[in-house]
Amino acid sequence: MVKFKLTGSGRLELPCILIGFFGGMLLFAPTALSQQIKIDTTSARAVLKALQNPNLTNDQAMTVAKLEGNQGMIREMHDLGEADTEEQFAYALVAAAHGSPDGDPAEASYLFSAVKTSTPAISALLDQIEAGFETDVRDHIRPYVAKPDSVSVRGFVVAGGDGGGYAFGGQDFYLNIALNDDIVMAKQVMIHEAFHGAQGAVYHEDTEHWAKERTLPADQVRGTFCSNTAELFMDMRNEGTAKFVGSDDILKDAKGPTGQRLYSESVYGKEHLSDSANLLEVSIASLQAPTPVPYRVVYSVDFWGKGVVYSISSAMVSAIVEQDGPAAVGEVIQQPGYEFVLRYTRLKSYGKDRMHPRLRENTVNAAQSLHDGCHIGSPQTSTTSGQKPS
Numbered sequence: 001m002v003k004f005k006l007t008g009s010g011r012l013e014l015p016c017i018l019i020g021f022f023g024g025m026l027l028f029a030p031t032a033l034s035q036q037i038k039i040d041t042t043s044a045r046a047v048l049k050a051l052q053n054p055n056l057t058n059d060q061a062m063t064v065a066k067l068e069g070n071q072g073m074i075r076e077m078h079d080l081g082e083a084d085t086e087e088q089f090a091y092a093l094v095a096a097a098h099g100s101p102d103g104d105p106a107e108a109s110y111l112f113s114a115v116k117t118s119t120p121a122i123s124a125l126l127d128q129i130e131a132g133f134e135t136d137v138r139d140h141i142r143p144y145v146a147k148p149d150s151v152s153v154r155g156f157v158v159a160g161g162d163g164g165g166y167a168f169g170g171q172d173f174y175l176n177i178a179l180n181d182d183i184v185m186a187k188q189v190m191i192h193e194a195f196h197g198a199q200g201a202v203y204h205e206d207t208e209h210w211a212k213e214r215t216l217p218a219d220q221v222r223g224t225f226c227s228n229t230a231e232l233f234m235d236m237r238n239e240g241t242a243k244f245v246g247s248d249d250i251l252k253d254a255k256g257p258t259g260q261r262l263y264s265e266s267v268y269g270k271e272h273l274s275d276s277a278n279l280l281e282v283s284i285a286s287l288q289a290p291t292p293v294p295y296r297v298v299y300s301v302d303f304w305g306k307g308v309v310y311s312i313s314s315a316m317v318s319a320i321v322e323q324d325g326p327a328a329v330g331e332v333i334q335q336p337g338y339e340f341v342l343r344y345t346r347l348k349s350y351g352k353d354r355m356h357p358r359l360r361e362n363t364v365n366a367a368q369s370l371h372d373g374c375h376i377g378s379p380q381t382s383t384t385s386g387q388k389p390s
């Protein structure tokens, strides 16, 4: 079974899930690289080796579980609400290595039996990754970081679990090589996730502060809305820039079915940007409903599955780069997400054609309100108030 999700990083630590299966040996960035990117395949290699041992012991499996990359896999399982302890990881690994029958819940979560079956293909991908992947990844990211020489990120290749690529808001990122069809797809996912690492290196947006120090009930309701919309705009900024830098156009050369499907979906998304802007508007409205929709639900609708809100987010970044050049991305990732939204609305090309669609009233008002301090009664400051849908 191949699952593909795009995950991101944020307050909820929701995974930016791309695709997945990875493996490992320590790949390192040569000291000559000014922008440090290290890719470590130790965890994936250890899982592959363990799965070839029909006498694997629980102690041996626990040693594999404690590797840094596999700790990330377990953390990702926690965020997804699946089997999330070292013991469950080890149990699943032993079960797959021993050839136990399917059906165990932990085994079903970690997908180690599928990894075992695909070992030759996964091992071949790891060989390619270990042959010098960092240079490609670094060169893609470098133009979009303000001070690349000061940015250091670490990538861990894992083999198993859910999600093809993920990050948690820090400088570490993960690629699940088992869910990547081929090296083209692995490269695109790695660039995307590595850019999340770069984001984590340069700026941390505190979206929770909007909900703090508000004592009156009405103000608390307002604070929660402000915090959630700030989170949504932050996720748009993070995913939009990562999607722009790790462009889906790379997948044009993908040979595997998942990579080809994702490329087709990306083309469709670019042709239907107004749908993406509309879903964003519905999301904002749902967050300020009398009974607000929880942000986790909004996030899953916007960014999981076909990831509809990725489309408008990356198109906004693309439009900013059209006018202001690649360095603008480095500026955007060091500012709050709502400033990214407002910057887009101030472009000369804003609203001029279907590739630069207007954002809707609630969306722009919410961003403007955050800019203005997000006080009660402050949202109606946008010049777009009252405009008819276009």
Ligand SMILES: [Zn+2]
Residues within 6 Å of the ligand: 006, 007, 008, 009, 016, 017, 192, 196, 238, 239, 242
């Ligand atoms: Zn992402």
